[in-house]
Amino acid sequence: MMIIVTMLVLGLILGFVGAGGSGVIIAILTTVFGFSIHTALGTSLLAMVFTTISGTFSHIREGNVVPKAGAAIGAFGAVGAFAGAHIANRIPAHDLTWLTSCMLFVSALLLWGRMFLYKKQTSETDDRLNLHGVRFWVSAICLGLVTGLLSGTFGIGSTPFIQIGLLLLFGMSIRHAAGTTMLVILPIALLGGIGYLWNGYVNLTLLAEVVIGTMIGSYIGAKFTKRLPPLLLKIAMVTVPTIGGLLLLV
Template structure:
């Protein structure tokens, strides 16, 4: 049942083009009774492999700002590893509610990005030109650590947080923000997953079922994306993120 559920979820993830870490955590904990620390470990560890191909593809297509991505990604490693170790000190009930809250906040940011982009950039106009020099390392170090901590502590990819950070603070256009975000998430998920593994939280059987099921499902689901109207895709992008947070808040 777990493998079949992950296969179906992978198809939905591939279909609408989201990372799916939040809904994966919700399914494992609420649906299958997996301990939340184990669910976070599985979600982050799986993300390493699901993000790798996407990051490589974006890099090959030239959709990545390597220097900015490297600064945020490397500083994010510190934040993610610290977040994973802090998470292990938090009791499961409290961590469940905190993870649900972060997932809901991520859904809100995703809604603003997808449906209210004009409002967003009117009130938070992106910087003109890319940050360089000392400002890049200063702001990049802070932003990377914060986003890494969120991802490591609560098991999500933090894509909504990272993409908005790249666009508004670092002046990166949306297409490059998506590609650079994938580059940033990769080392963050590696460090966060390592933090949980070192604390003995990863269940290998659950991890394999999740990874294989979602990978196969995402491959199949991606082939169907062009068949759906754009408004449908936008709705499910936000709804999937929100449903994971709501499930954690009210049913965990």
């Protein structure tokens, strides 16, 4: 019950920022509940499939998703995630914990720089959104493969990397970047999770507990993305991976 309640609270935050939240889930499962890093990686990544189904549906209803971009990037991301899961299987537990923590800090740093230093994206409209031509497909392939590989290897959803890519490469508003990220994460989490399941790193009981809490919380949290101030959304995007990274270093 403690795991379910904890995941419910976490799901509220993740739904709000448009994140699968695997990195934070991994940190909590390993440092608070004592599961091994590989089990936490596999279970949390597969749990994101269910979390993002709920969050994506809610974001679509709220008008926060750009379907074509999300589907294209997610498809290529799934390929990278499946390969990354097999790479993680060859990395020792201690090294994988440290590397995952570093990736979460890098995620937070990139988001902080993007959101607070440059401040190029302040509009709620997608003034530069372009979903056609060679540039769109090259950007979708590159963003999908890179973020998928990161997700599969380190068990994280790569939310900050995806959101930055959507903001910079596709010219999305902060609101649409948050919602579309949920759609991108869905196939990435599915193929990455299957990769970990293939290698025996998914705890089905734990998976059910994580899913129950995060699905309910994520659905409710997505309702606040459009209703709360954009500044609060930006701060939350940076804070979530930072907390995850700190927990893994404890």
